[in-house]
Amino acid sequence: xxxxxxxxxxxxxxxxxxxFIQKGKIQxxxxxxxxxxxxxxxxxxxxxPGQSGKSTLLRIIAGLxxxxxxxxxxxxxEVKGPGPDRGLVFQSYMLFPWRTVMGNVEMGPKLxxxxxxxxxxxxxxxxxxVRLDGFEKHYPHQLSGGMKQRVGIARAYANNPDVxxxxxxxxxxxxxxxxxxxxxxxxxxxxxxxxxxxxxxxxDEAVYLGDRIITLEGKLPGRMKSTYTVNLPRPxxxxxxxxxxxxxxxxxxxxxxx
Amino acid sequence: MSVSTLADEIRRPVEERAPITLLRxxxxxxxxxxxxxxxxxxxxxxxxxxxxxxxxLATPHQVVTELARLMTVKLAGKNLVGHIWDSTRxxxxxxxxxxxxxxPLGLLMALNRYVNAIVKPVFDIFKPMPxxxxxxxxxxxxxxxxxxxxxxxxxxxxxxxxLNSYNGARLIDxxxxxxxxxxxxxxxxxxxxxxxxxxxxxxxxxxxxSLSVGWTCVLAAELVSxxxxxxxxxxxxxxxxxxxxxxxxxxxxxLVAWTTSLLVTGLEKLICPWKRQIxxx
Numbered sequence: 001x002x003x004x005x006x007x008x009x010x011x012x013x014x015x016x017x018x019x020f021i022q023k024g025k026i027q028x029x030x031x032x033x034x035x036x037x038x039x040x041x042x043x044x045x046x047x048x049p050g051q052s053g054k055s056t057l058l059r060i061i062a063g064l065x066x067x068x069x070x071x072x073x074x075x076x077x078e079v080k081g082p083g084p085d086r087g088l089v090f091q092s093y094m095l096f097p098w099r100t101v102m103g104n105v106e107m108g109p110k111l112x113x114x115x116x117x118x119x120x121x122x123x124x125x126x127x128x129x130v131r132l133d134g135f136e137k138h139y140p141h142q143l144s145g146g147m148k149q150r151v152g153i154a155r156a157y158a159n160n161p162d163v164x165x166x167x168x169x170x171x172x173x174x175x176x177x178x179x180x181x182x183x184x185x186x187x188x189x190x191x192x193x194x195x196x197x198x199x200x201x202x203x204d205e206a207v208y209l210g211d212r213i214i215t216l217e218g219k220l221p222g223r224m225k226s227t228y229t230v231n232l233p234r235p236x237x238x239x240x241x242x243x244x245x246x247x248x249x250x251x252x253x254x255x256x257x258x
Numbered sequence: 259m260s261v262s263t264l265a266d267e268i269r270r271p272v273e274e275r276a277p278i279t280l281l282r283x284x285x286x287x288x289x290x291x292x293x294x295x296x297x298x299x300x301x302x303x304x305x306x307x308x309x310x311x312x313x314x315l316a317t318p319h320q321v322v323t324e325l326a327r328l329m330t331v332k333l334a335g336k337n338l339v340g341h342i343w344d345s346t347r348x349x350x351x352x353x354x355x356x357x358x359x360x361x362p363l364g365l366l367m368a369l370n371r372y373v374n375a376i377v378k379p380v381f382d383i384f385k386p387m388p389x390x391x392x393x394x395x396x397x398x399x400x401x402x403x404x405x406x407x408x409x410x411x412x413x414x415x416x417x418x419x420x421l422n423s424y425n426g427a428r429l430i431d432x433x434x435x436x437x438x439x440x441x442x443x444x445x446x447x448x449x450x451x452x453x454x455x456x457x458x459x460x461x462x463x464x465x466x467x468s469l470s471v472g473w474t475c476v477l478a479a480e481l482v483s484x485x486x487x488x489x490x491x492x493x494x495x496x497x498x499x500x501x502x503x504x505x506x507x508x509x510x511x512x513l514v515a516w517t518t519s520l521l522v523t524g525l526e527k528l529i530c531p532w533k534r535q536i537x538x539x
Binding site for chain 2: 062063064081082083084086087088090092094096097098099107108111112139141155159
């Protein structure tokens with residue numbers, strides 16, 4: 001496994017707090033005192049049950065939500081809105097149903113005004129990376145869930161972001177496809193390294209994927225609970241003794257907070 | 259995973275080829291369509307000949323003969339094609355005027371809350387008013403010529419056009435806009451790349467409804483006052499006690515309205531090839 005933290009800090013969250021306020025009243029207090037750092041090309045998993053504010057945290061880092069207090073630094077600069085330096089993969093895929101696979105994947109370059117020939121090349125490269133060659137002209141409704149999320153990943157990658165943010169990307173897949181896609185995301189990441197922040201509610205998935213796991217408490221407002229460094233070599237085995245041991249530890253410690 | 263296993267993930271319709279048997283013919287829906295139509299014509303013919311509705315129901319044969327006669331004989335200076343064209347032209351002119359204004363206005367209302375706040379209250383006042391209620395005032399304003407008829411059609415088709423494009427744009431999943439923002443797009447990209455295409459199916463649904471409302475309106479307007487058109491033919495049939503003329507006019511309207519609706523469907527398939535397949539239609 002690659003040693004992390006040598007190449008410096010990529011993302012830094014400083015005392016994030018998020019409340020949804022309407023008409024001067026606090027409606028929901030979602031996040032409280034979230035501070036952590038993600039290093040260059042590190043794969044960090046944010047693990048928490050439903051309603052722990054983890055998706056909101058990712059949206060704040062993506063720049064789609066503003067924190068009520070605190071700030072997010074990307075390469076030392078404060079995040080003030082969304083930008084092509086961060087790619088987001090959605091739980092519900094959010095593909096454009098009116099565009100083909102290629103049309104979806106090349107969207108980022110298209111929005112940045114890159115000429116057609118060039119963005120087709122970029123698109124083809126990432127379609128190949130997610131192994132969807134031959135499906136360029138298919139529409140999303142013609143694809144299975146796993147394939148749709150491959151398009152989602154390729155679309156985010158094709159914009160060449162420094163950071164990939166994945167919001168429970170495999171949450172809607174069946175268990176078998178999910179295992180398979182977990183392998184795939186590691187393969188893709190090892191082929192083209194990026195800093196990855198991966199949100200999930202699945203402990204198994206977290207241990208399989210992460211260099212580091214940050215757990216959130218299971219009730220609102222979401223607070224940071226613990227951080228685990230996963231020193232298991234890749235490819236990991238779900239049945240490996242060390243794998244199971246870490247999984248047990250996380251389960252035990254998580255239950256205390258429920 | 260190789261490409262071939264990926265390909266297996268795509269659902270393929272199962273092709274089946276079985277020998278043609280009587281049971282299969284009976285189960286064939288096209289066969290049943292034909293049976294249904296023949297049966298309908300037969301019953302109609304029987305009801306007319308048995309004078310169950312008095313003598314005011316023409317047989318299908320009489321209707322067809324009358325329509326064939328109208329192709330050559332001129333009625334008020336125009337043959338049947340001329341009258342069809344008069345009605346169709348009124349519908350198309352009114353429909354075009356209404357959709358060109360209402361569709362963009364609906365989108366604008368959905369995209370901008372100030373536009374919405376200004377337009378919506380006035381629109382809500384006029385929305386429940388049946389377009390036919392406007393006929394008398396339209397004749398007072400625009401006379402009994404083309405103007406009043408087109409006006410009624412514009413009024414009638416405006417409402418469904420606007421409502422559908424407004425709701426179509428309003429009900430778009432906001433996360434689709436987030437996709438564009440995260441990829442580095444601006445507000446205009448959100449509108450062009452998400453709002454327009456996502457609203458297309460609803461806009462087309464509105465155009466379909468508008469078109470059928472348009473035909474209702476043209477008919478009502480022609481029934482009240484006109485010197486030509488399919489509504490006028492029907493009125494002539496009533497005045498001359500010629501049921502074959504009335505029923506012929508009704509049949510032609512159904513046929514022409516159906517054709518125009520098919521044209522809109524065709525246009526939609528051309529513009530959104532991705533939509534029909536989603537619904538499995």
